[in-house]
Amino acid sequence: MVARNREAARVDRAYFDYAGGQNFYTVYRIHNLHFQIYGAMFLGRPSDAFEGAQALVETLPEPVVRYLPELFEAFVPMRLHILIRFGRWSCILKEQFPQDAALYSFSTALLHYARTVALANLKRHTEAKESARLFAQACDNVQPERMMFNNPCTEILKVAEAMMLGELHYKSGHVEQGLENLRRAVTLDDGLLYDEPWGWMQPTRHALGALLMDAGRYEEAENVYRADLGLDGSLPRPCRHPGNVWSLHGLSECLSRRGEMVENLHVRQQLDKALARAEVSITASCACRVSAA
Template structure:
């Protein structure tokens, strides 16, 4: 191995509570078995950094354990959220060398392994055919998936083999198994083969399918972009709380909770997720790639709270999140952490817009380092422009609009917003700000054209859960339509946002959200459609009862509801990062 081997740590030492899942391996060491189980759980939980550490501990306890080297090679390779294309050159060279060395060590010791372990070891060689980075990543991904096929054919009744084969197939076209606009499988992806593998494995309940975190996790990712994400709810409920100290496992079911509009359950599970993640942060710090997942889990909590109208939950979570991201982490060059993490630094600003904190926004300071926080700088100008427009200061709003465009031009194209880029997400901001300013200038037709353009940009963002634009433009558009008396169009917009028809893609529907429930009910009453209004009156009442701010419109930008109640001072800090 090219890296210095770790000193063995007794498995009996205090460690995270990862539940009881495991996979029996060939080893002479009980400690190696425990560390291997931990490594497998962590990679199934998408904490590949900790997974690699655990596999290295298994090796330290049993240097001849072939499958422990396989685990290390698997952990340092690509995954669904970090395919080969997203490695920077330094990270890529390091991981390829580690993976190559580990896979060859696995092969070296494979003589004493079981036939199943030998088959996995043979397949992992195709993920690292040389110790130099490849140039044709699709071919590399396909080569590994093809190599896993005979492993699955022979050992497919083993749930971990099924999971690993499905993972290999999914990584051929990550986040592209389905066409969101047709609702059909992507013809360039092995979608139906993935479906067959996962659902056959999930049917093996007596063999522990409902206790396998990797299998359940992958099924959520498989089904969430489909037109029927509700089919994954049972798997999600089995996964929920399965691995107590793995924050991302608590979080994953909420990918479906959000799509179903189960905002309170999403808040509860993501809160548990952040508590587990904070435990990991206290022990391991922020200087690791799992920080991306920690912030994603926080983001999901905040997003759900926003749709539930729970400002205190959202702002408390923002403050907790920001406290775990020291600026020096964003300055790490390899992997380029600012590219991965800066998207989360503007979340507070989106929350402030959602809850109409106009006076606070007008005083919101710009980041000290506007190069490091390039995207946050642009979002700050956008939000200040919205705030000035909403309070009638159009001249200041236009100044912020100009500054927004200048800042937007300075955002590096490498800055990510999950599966998309911050520069593309800012298209939504630009069109929304234009619409708000035109509206305050009483250029209503121009305003609505701009807002419809913002909606189009929003709908066409690459899939992510949560969506990379945090407040649906439809909420502002419909609120302003109502103000101008366009009730039928407003009702149509609310209906689409609530997912009460199929006029927009599945991920852009937000069932049961308090903002559209309130707006749609008001529309129906004003239109005299009392029978329809009665149908949603009770859901609207429940949603309004859950919210912690009075909600009189779907957006605080509506002129007759332009000022939100004052939020508690401790929840409106400027944020540690800026």
């Protein structure tokens, strides 16, 4: 996925250089770069993901965003999803807010979300709560016509809110409240309209499973990972992520903890192959987990 979409984006770039970005064809280049980022995040390859995000920013300078903000603006802040996926909390806090908050309304809201998650994970709880308040304010300014392909940005931000509150409450010591918000995030994520790539960049079950593991809820975590991998048939195909390194790691740890060695032998074989493709160490299904194995 990563290599094919990188090549497609390279070809698209030739047309961009010829005709500029103020045309509908820019949607196709966005689509290919979006897929590159999505695939790289699943593979545990931040360099490929950041490469795609930088290409997106170069594809979407301000004049191009102004040409069609309803479709283009939501793809500007993709870098934030990568920073969260790989736990780059300090990097998130260095990100600058857009000067034009009206044009970049979704980007502004998403940065408040990312900052809240980062601050919560850095145990800066008072600042995280203030950032969550600013996120809510920013969401009120996101125009209803703003879309990320098939999904309204307002619906995507509902997933962000539940994820953010889940991590904020959990890291503040309110474990049950945190986990309940993450379960709500899973429901909202599953309920997004079909899209390729999916409207939310990091499967919400990865965070839920990780913090269930952190809380010692291994049985529920195992069920979460099985569902994400598509092993139990509980989810429609678009919500399954077969063979992804994050949930394979979580499932393998769950099986190991309860002494299930036969199934774990097969899971470990898949996990070893997935780990060989990753360029970073995978120790949990989400960087939000404190007691990573």
